[in-house]
Amino acid sequence: MKGFYFILISAFLAQNLNAQDKYLTKEGFISFFSHSIVEDIKADNNQVLSVLDTQTGKIAIQLLMRSFMFKKTLMREHFNENYVESYKYPKATFSGEIKNFDELNEEQTETEIIGILTVHGKEKEISTKVIVNVSESEIILTGDFKVDIADFNIKIPAIVANNIAKTIKVSFELHHKPYK
Amino acid sequence: MKGKKFKIILGFLLVAIVSLAISIYYYNKPDVNVVKTDAAYVLTAKNLIEEYQADETSTNKKYTEKVIQVNGMVHEITTLKGNSVITIRNADQESSIICHMLPNQRQKALQLVKGQKISVKGVCTGYLLDVIMVRCILVE
Incomplete structure (x- = not known):
């Protein structure tokens, strides 16, 4: 799988290198939020890699699970070691397409993004609203969606079951710049 | 008799306080201090x-x-x-x-x-x- 995504992203970047239709960020923001009666857990990742092809609206996103920063160190350790098993699955990926991308020319438009999200080695199709903001220097994608942790085969021990929500809210804000 | 009971209760209390202190310490465990830690x-x-x-x-x-x-x-x-x-x-x-x-x-x-x-x-x-x-x- 890992090889596959590497090839995918490399191919993405290699295609028409001269054409100015690739937009990229290495500092994208993705965070997740879990609300439960016991505690709220939030983690931020500011090192998201995202490559956008403005000709086709196709997008490939990769992030490192260990780049998620939590308020408490213990939360980060449990997350990486026990729940998402970052030593086995160090990355999460998303590969998809922004609908009607060629028709987006206004400053701020809402459309849909559909693709496959892979976390903890498990794939799941995601379809969610996205706000696309196109300016001369940037293409900004923002939005949020919900995922069930059960879909990704993530096991939460019974003792902390009340601390972690069954459904997690994922938010994203990706500021793509032209790829040089 | 009374003294013995008191000691047992005190013992339990002590264990409870120590374990609470340990769990609070772990819960609030600080991140690795990059300044003080030697590079591996x-x-x-x-x-x-x-x-x-x-x-x-x-x-x-x-x-x-x-x-x-x-x-x-x-x-x-x-x-x-x-x-x-x-x-x-x-x-x-x-x-x-x-x-x-x-x-x-x-x-x-x-x-x-x-x-x-x-x-x-x-x-x-x-x-x-x-x-x-x-x-x-x-x-x-």
């Missing part, structure tokens, strides 16, 4: 990238979650949400080391110039198109 590995940007490109899985096991020190040349200095991000890159390589600096490193980072040789110590989180390091400091 000291290496050049070039070598680190070559290791990742040769075998990502085993290199990940070796370096992630560890404090490492990377020596190389400044390629770019940017700011993200008020914190500095220093990109270290070798002229003959496509990939870089992207170092997300701790907030208190901002002043020092802004004084750097492109091409300057620097040493950065921080926690490695892995490899995408570049090696990513977080909570970094500049080493004199």
